[in-house]
Amino acid sequence: MQERFVDIAIIGAGTSGLNAMSQARKAGKTFVLINGGEPGTTCARVGCMPSKAMIQVAEDYHRRTHLGRYGIDGHEGLSLDLPEALEHVQDMRDTFVDRVLGSSTDDMPEDLFLQDYARFLEPTLLAVGEQRIRAGAVIIATGSRPLVPEPWRAFGDKLLTTDSLFELEDLPRSIAVIGLGTIGLELGQSLHRLGIQVEGFDQLETIAGLRDPEVAKTAIQVIGKEFPLHLGQPAQISEDGEQLRIQAGDHQISVDAVLCSIGRVPNLEGLGLENLGVELDARGLPPFDRHSMQVGELPVFIAGDVTAERPVLHEAGDEGRIAGFNAVRITSQAAGEAQRPLRFRRRTPLYINFCDPNICAIGQRFDALDPDQTAIGEIKMAPVGRALIMGNNRGLIRVYADKTSGQLLGAELIAPRGENLAHLLSWSIQQGMTVEQMLRMPFYHPVIEEALQGALNDLNRKLEVERDGPLTELALLS
Template sequence: MEERKVDVAIIGSGSAGLYALGKVKAARKSFVLINGGEQGTTCARVGCMPSKALIQAAEDFHRRGILGRYGVEGHKELTLDTEEAIGHVQDLRDTFVDRVISNSTAQMPEDKFIEGYAHFVEPNLLEVSDIRIRADKVIIATGSHPIIPTPWQAFGDKVITTDELFELEDLPKSLAVIGLGVIGLEIGQSLSRLGVEVAGFDLLDTIGGLDDPAVAKAAIEIIGKEFPLHLGHAAEITEEGDQLRVTAGDQSVLVDKVLASLGRQPNLQSLKLENAGIVLNDKGVPDYNPQTMQIGNSHIFLAGDVNGDRPLLHEAGDEGRIAGHNATSDEIHAFKRKTPIAINFVDPNICHIGMHWSELDQETTAIGEVNLAPVGRALIMGKNKGIIRVYADKASGKLLGSEMICAKGENLAHLLAWCIQQQLTVGELLQMPFYHPVLEEALQAALYDLYAKVSQKNSSPITELPLA
């Protein structure tokens, strides 16, 4: 059997693996990149990009309902060719995947890129296909796969995940979405807007991962007007002829397909980590340092969705960079992670920034809020639904976090994340310019409400203007 020797072996050519590769190349270390399964990142193939293409198609078609207020006639007669719609999504998906591959693995020589599933033979020895690779350092960036409970697998292609959704030639007439996190809400709302009869189910009493009760209540009310939400009960599936019956509590629906959006599981099962002396914790992943990506004190690093921590592309990129740096350095460096930000592109956007509600000390935290109903720009857009809640330390006035459901939340979330990372106070943020009329004025109103509840005050007699 052929054996090769490299400084660094990277297992996985997704986002984390490719970012790690960039650091390894920059350090001029010898390497091999190994990939099992399909090429292209999860984001490009089955995640961020095809879902956003679907969301855009759905939102554009959905907006026809508001055209009558502008005197546009005939909007009620607009129809949708669902095959064309899903074909457009797939074309865009293929463009994004091809772009990733053509700019990365397609340009790599065979001795640098190996296709196949690698496993450990010894701590520093990997085997893939008929090749053994001895590596000083190993970066595991194998990603994750969607979870389908074993009993549900008996229903075959009637139970799908996003891996199969974006391969459909046409949309089902009816669909149950089980799991109303990011993927479940985005896909559920989009397909509902495209004419699919959708019903949503979740074991929790909330949706979108929201734990601020005021924001969760608003989200359930807003999204629940587009398709029914059945919360607080486990969903069970039974087969009835060519369809599936989904039952949760006293609620039951009969559908053509079920979308399982129950989260994702790390791709570790084929690596034989025990041969490397790596033990899995009770979450099914090795213990590692999120600031160094190092597993214990070993020569092995864990980056991206495979660690189950922050399954987001920008976080996977950072983790790949950290792992690549430390795998090529003489000493291990710890890096400060960025302010957490998570965006659900449901309409209106659901966003989490910084600390979650459940992480706050309610005794020392002030909360400011605004309802979107009276906000001028939102009213003009026909999107004046939702609520913004912002959290700050009562004593110092420093921003801590936020949860919101509002139009263009994706933009407001970034603004808040940048401010939190810079440790700005509420007063300092109020001294920034807010144009009129923009949706940022809604955030400004929430900040004014928050400013009245914190001890920290600006030194200037005019709150909004620093002294010259």
């Protein structure tokens, strides 16, 4: 069988693969984009965008429960047509998918966009259907899929994942959400607010991946007031007539369906990674440098959710750009020799759960802090004026700094409009700002950001630093 040569072969047409392809195009390299699954990116099809559409519908409908306090009559008569709401979510999903496809693969020639599965025969030789592709460099960007234990697959369409939930024309009357990380918590709360009977289960003692025990405690109290949470025990599923029975410890219920959100696994099956000649870990992943995305010393790179490191869109985009840049670099000749990959500084870690209130983690996580060298500041949302006016003064902000330098290290929080606070914190951490420098930024009144100011003031009082001036909030003129 004849081999076809390209500079760069990209396996996967999701966010990482498309960003890698843009680097190859900019450099004028020959390439192929290979995709064996549904095109359109995980974010647009089954992730960020359809979930946010459902969250928005649920939040708007839930808002009716607050209208009576403002003297707005008739709010109790508002009703929701679930099939129509789901159709709206699907329409929004289809719009986002069409936008991705329209700006990426729709108009690509068949010889550049191969809609088939790839398998490594050698580090730079791929079998793609009946073709053989020899490449100067290969990028693995195959994404991930929902983790579903094999025994649970026997429950058929009563066992939902994000791959199937957004295809439903109507919702079951009762759902057990197993796994209360980002996906399970966001969708569990939304389903509850859409009028579905929901109970949440997780074998961990925390939710939303929180590691700060105080923030986790607050989050469990806040979310647990909306729908029951059962933590610290693994959930078992069995058939119960037309329903499914869920048992966790001493608690058991019967429901019409289960939303399985216990995690995602890398799409590695059939890739032939054993033919790369490197040792694979327990998950089947090869060793790679997260700053260059290079696999060992091979002309192979890996990027996006398949790495199982930072499964969020902006990180997948960064990894795709890094992998693409370095694939271009090693296939370019300088003075007759291939150039080595460059290593890039990664962005400050930033995780946002869009439940209400938002749950966010920024920078260094609580369990990675040096307790002897770290100061912690906090503020409860209860007395924050703007949050009180909004009728959403629930939550807690905790911020961490180096005790002697005052440099901000990280934060965890549950707060209304936390998504905005999280960005301010991540930008400040990435700039290497100190607590004092942050406090010298403008804070308007009354805004949610005043809660962050309060947490920073509490943190500032606990630092062992030399002050830059007589007033923390203002700098002296030189």
